Amino acid sequence: MDCEQFRKEELFADYLLDRLSGAQREEMELHFFQCRECFEELQAQMAVREALRRTRRFARLRWIGLAAAAAAVCAIVLYPRPKAEPVRQVAVEPAAEPDRYAELARVEPPPYQRVILREAGDQADVVFEAAMDHYMAGRYESAAEGLGKAAELNPRAPAPSYYLGICLLVAGRPEEAGRTLGAVVALEDTPYLEGAHFYLAKASLRLKRVDEARRHLQQVLELRDRLEPEARRLLRSLDILSK
């Protein structure tokens, strides 16, 4: 097959949707290694697919955000106003600049492997597992709701707060994610300590707090565990961006 046929038969979309036979797929992939134009077309279509996914997710989050905003407005209107308090000084955020760290701040939720226990768990465990069903299905907003309840039922358990922090990050709430993951770090010696520092770094990057992100990544390096290579890569990318 040649370039013209690939384009004419719209095989790019079929390739990305995994609809080609093994032989067709291999023929096309080898062609991508040899042809600049077709590889550029593939990259462009991959970017379009990714963009479509993001706009769909953004649309969902926007509806949730609008609902939350409406609820907040109702609460403000209906809530009895307290006596006037002295005006507090609020730190002014630095002026918005292009987000150079967006790619580094991107979060891929870690997989969750369910542990089957012989004995039935308590109520917190049941709520946690139900929330993790949503997590595994990619319904992070629903998962966050359940994980919040599980964390309230058992504040000493690190797992609900850890996964809650990740869900909040995915939902674009880095401030809350930071607080939640900070609670996991405060528990100190848990299996989630490394991950908590790692995702705290991601939350800091979302908030453009680069020094804070570096500190958390250094903590990951010191723990010398699974996420060490990824933390090292992120630090190196931050160095490149800072130059």
Add this chain to the structure above:
Amino acid sequence: MAPDYESLAERIRHGDRTAETELVRCFGPRIRALAMARGYTADAARDVTQDALIAVLCAVRDGKLERNASLAAFAYGTARNLIHAGIRQRLRLREDPLSEEMVVALSEDEFQRAEQVRRAVSAIRTLPREDRDLLLAILVEGKKPGEIARQMGLSADVVRTRKSRALKKTVAAVSKVLRKAPGSPLIRRES
């Protein structure tokens, strides 16, 4: 147009470090794209890309490539096998990891990819709502034009035409980034 792989392999075999970075710029984005198309996450795709590049570089340096002209096929075969295997062979722990310049070359591709997606998002937002839904249904959800045509009360041909037009417009916005990018994926050597 095919690049000059033969001389690229030859230069690498003779210890030309800039040729090695060219190879990384050339095949890195391709290997990553393949891995992503096969369902790898971005992080896993980055790992397998580095592993495959090291394997290719080591083989070329050691003169294990039978014909220099078959560099693309060799790079593809190596990448495909590693991606299929789904395992990380920890080649990065060998004594000869990717150099700083090569890692920077790969990072440039990542930033470029992010820019492409950003442009695609902007282009998609300018499309009429129906066209956006149509692209989503066909390209992401994998629905057939006939199926969508029935739902929308249109003919399959109309759906196909609208999809092609919308896709062309969006791809054109993304392609501008590809053409402008300094580290364009395939490098034609100036001789």
